[in-house]
Amino acid sequence: MKSFSEIETIAKRASRALGYSWGISEEVGKNIKLLEMFGISGVKNFNAFCKEFKGRKFQNITLIAKKNHSNNNHYCPITTGVNFLDQVNILDELIDLEFQNIAFPLLFLPFVSRASEVIGKKIFLKLDNTEFLLNFNQSIFTNLFNNNVINSSKMIHIKFLNNKDSFGESEWKNLLTLSHNTFVDENEGLKKSAAGAGLTDND
Amino acid sequence: MEIKLRDPKNVMKLSKLGSFHQSKLSFLRSFLREFKDWNYKKDLFNLDENGCGHVVYSFNKNNKVYSLICFGNKIDDHERSDRVIATKWDAAFTLYDGIPSKKDIERLALDVPKQEVGRLTYKELTLSRANKSIRIFNHVVEALSNGKQPDKEKLSKVGYLYRTTAVYGSGKFGLADRFRVKNRKEIFGPFRLEMMLVYLVRQFTFDQVNYIAKQRNPKKAVKLDRSICRSLGIGNSTGLGMAPFIVNHPTLLNNWVQARENALLTIRKIKNVNKTDFDLFKSTLLKFLTNITSWNTESEFQKKKINNLISDLKKIILHLDSKKNFKSNFLFNEIYLWSENNLGDECIELIVSVMMEPYDEIVDPLILQMSSDEEKYFDIPCNRTIENLRNILENNYSEILRIDFERKENNKNFWFISKNKEEPRLSDRFLESGSELEQPLAIARDINKLYEKISNQKNSMKISKFLSENNELRHIIRRAFIVEKFPYSEIQDNTIGDKLMPIDMLRLKLSFFGAVKFDPRSDKWLRITMFQGAPLPDELKSFDDQWIYNTIN
Structure with missing residues (x-):
């Protein structure tokens, strides 16, 4: 089995060999490792991307907008991802975004996952029919169960989720009441003797 | 009285870093102090009369066990090389996480001696190999097998029986990734696993030499005197591989x-x-x-x-x-x-x-x-401004910004990775081909490029906007924001100039390891000694803390 360290190093170097800058290649190395750690096929998808890289034209984005629709060519997942990550503090205000036609969209995913950590919000991402919940770059929850290469996406929707509870007040109250059953009800004697401070502290 | 920290711009000059010495902070010394109360055992000793076969040593405490598996090999004299191009070594080692089974040892016997072309698993933590100092090893075998102790003067000139030529860890060749072990308290200190390996290898060298001498002359042979063992360490040959490490971390x-x-x-x-x-x-x-x-x-x-x-x-x-x-x-x-x-x-x-x-x-x-948990500082703070970045460069790289990279002598060398051995190398960009594949280790030059590039940018511009058009400078922007928080993170010197002494970079790292006896063999590699004077594993409970200053005689 390859170690994650090997995966990161090889992906970084391969990215550089494609012509990306060292700085971007460092991001790619981290991302492929991240995908593999989350159980998503990073190496496979990156390898497929590398194979097609020379013979295929990609459209680059510099400034990301609310709606990003490519012309004839698919967006490059790496430059789109880098710019998404870099600009996420501004993009967050747009609440939801869409990207039409991203090539090898699973390579775009780790940038969004890292962006979730940067802004401190969960991000919901829908890639055609597949859904991903990106949890502050700590985990990725998805209904993607195969290990295949995804060559392109027609539409990716991204939604920044506000930090709010995933449960109702009554559910919380129920647990709170249960948790109180681990506490001791203090009688008068305990109130006087079990705490550290004095009963009068006027000195 | 105001006493301040020393200025990173002076401390981090290469000539200064190349003058660092071991100290109490050095990893091999702090490792021995931390492992004082661990139990040491020789678990398995299975060598033939030539010292070939395998040996297992372990350190254990509170159900936690680390085992060193040593493989003694037979090689011909012409095959013995300390260079990374070698393919065979007198001995090869791996530190195993736990107690290896017979099956593990059989598996590792096939792969560990192959080193870089072998495959390890997450159960193996570090990997190394070593060659005999053949003159000294043979002299010691000869003396011991004749019932005598070896000539101390001869030993003191070398200081070890074996030299390691590489110690690998952190996921190399399939070894355990750092994330698997980084939260273990007992090995939280830096390079603990590498130090443990080298320390136990030293013991292997004594056990092997004693065993070979005994096999040669069972009736007359004596064991190497403990005080002589203590005065011997482990040698190491180190080349350019270490130089990028200090730039990349x-x-x-x-x-x-x-x-x-x-x-x-x-x-x-x-x-x-x-x-x-x-x-x-x-x-x-x-x-x-x-x-x-x-x-x-x-x-x-x-x-x-x-x-x-x-x-x-x-x-x-x-x-x-x-x-x-x-x-x-x-x-x-x-x-x-x-x-x-x-x-x-x-x-x-x-x-x-x-x-x-x-x-x-x-x-x-x-x-x-x-x-250090380096991942924490990887992301670039893209909502900062060009003004922030300019201030960081001017405050932290003022010496470097004075270097004129238009001058050929300041731009002479380039760092690259050899295709043949996947190892770092340094060469003259004006004489050799390959500089288009240069590694990103010319920090001073790239800082100058960045400074020039932002000179005509608006102060209020966000880094995200600047990056969207200047991603070729991304790696150096990342560094600039790191140095803002970590003032001693950057070598304050030119790493590609004609005056560069790469061994200064090696010595910096080796001094923190605790190496002594720096012996440069060129400007690109050197030999050193580790653990010379150190207590033996069964003496760890109580030892002289200044052991590293003791001399062989």
Whole structure:
């Protein structure tokens, strides 16, 4: 089995060999490792991307907008991802975004996952029919169960989720009441003797 | 009295870093202190009369076990090479996480001797190989098998029986990734697993030499005297592989140097120095003066350094002798300032190291700060502005910004990875091909490029906007924001100029490992010794903490 360290190093170097800058290649190395750690096929998808890289034209984005629709060519997942990550503090205000036609969209995913950590919000991402919940770059929850290469996406929707509870007040109250059953009800004697401070502290 | 940390722009100059010495902060010393109460065992000894076969040693405590599996191999003399191009070694080693089964040993016997072309698993933590110092090894076998102890003078010239030529960890060749072990308390300190491997390898060299001698002459053979064992370490040949490491791990580098600088600052701030502490400082300097006479080298560069060091050491000792009143306030600060004005870098940095000797209470907490979770600092803070970035460059790289990279001599070299051995190399960009595949290690040049590029950008521009059009500078922008938080993270020098001595970069790292006897074989590789004078594994419960200053005789 390859170690994650090997995966990161090889992906970084391969990215550089494609012509990306060292700085971007460092991001790619981290991302492929991240995908593999989350159980998503990073190496496979990156390898497929590398194979097609020379013979295929990609459209680059510099400034990301609310709606990003490519012309004839698919967006490059790496430059789109880098710019998404870099600009996420501004993009967050747009609440939801869409990207039409991203090539090898699973390579775009780790940038969004890292962006979730940067802004401190969960991000919901829908890639055609597949859904991903990106949890502050700590985990990725998805209904993607195969290990295949995804060559392109027609539409990716991204939604920044506000930090709010995933449960109702009554559910919380129920647990709170249960948790109180681990506490001791203090009688008068305990109130006087079990705490550290004095009963009068006027000195 | 205001005593400040030393300025990173001076400390992080290559000539200064290339003068660092081991200290109490060094990993092999702190490792031995931390592993004092671990139980050492020789679990398996299965060698033939030539020392080929396998041996297993272990350290264990509270159900936690680390095992070193050693493979002794037979190689021909013409196959023995310390260069990374070698494919066979006298011995190969791996540190295993737990107790290896018979099946594990069989599996590892196939892969460990192959080193870089073998495959390891997450159960193996570190990997290494070593070659005999053939003259010394044969001499010791000869002497022991004839019932005699070897010639100490001969031994002292080399200082070890075996030299390691690489120690790998952190996921290389399938080894366990760092994330699997980084939260284990017992190995939280830096390079603990690598130090454990090298330390146990040293024991293997003694056990192997004793065993071969015994097989050669069972009736007459004697064991290598314990005091001689103690005075032998493990050699190491180190090339350029270490140089990129210190550039590629900026926060780790910072934490090492910062710990050293914090220790120095705290010691300089001691108002009333205790006489016992002062005496220990002085006696350690005297011991070192004797010790350094056993540093042998053919390198004119190093000979000059050693001679200057000896001469400066004599000066400082005279100066200390002349001090009638050791009770003067801030004595160590006074000594430090005197050293800065009167001594060269080699001796100043030795004094910094030796000043730590009396102060476990200062040094020990700092050891815990010498690791780094580098991933935490990887993301670029893209909502910062060009003005912020410009300030960082001007405040932290002012010396570097003075270097003129239009001049050929400042731009002479390039770092690259050899296709043949996947190892770092350095070459002349004007004479050799390949500079288009240069590694991103020319930090000073790239900082200058970045500074020039932002010179005509608006102060208020966000880094995200700048990056969207200048991603070729992304790696260097990342570094600039790291140096803002970690002032000792950057070498404040030109790593591609014609005056570069790559061995300065190696020495910096090796000094933190705790290496001694720096013996440069060229400007690109050197030999060193580790654990010379150290207690043997069964002596760890109680040992002399200044063991590293003891001499072989």
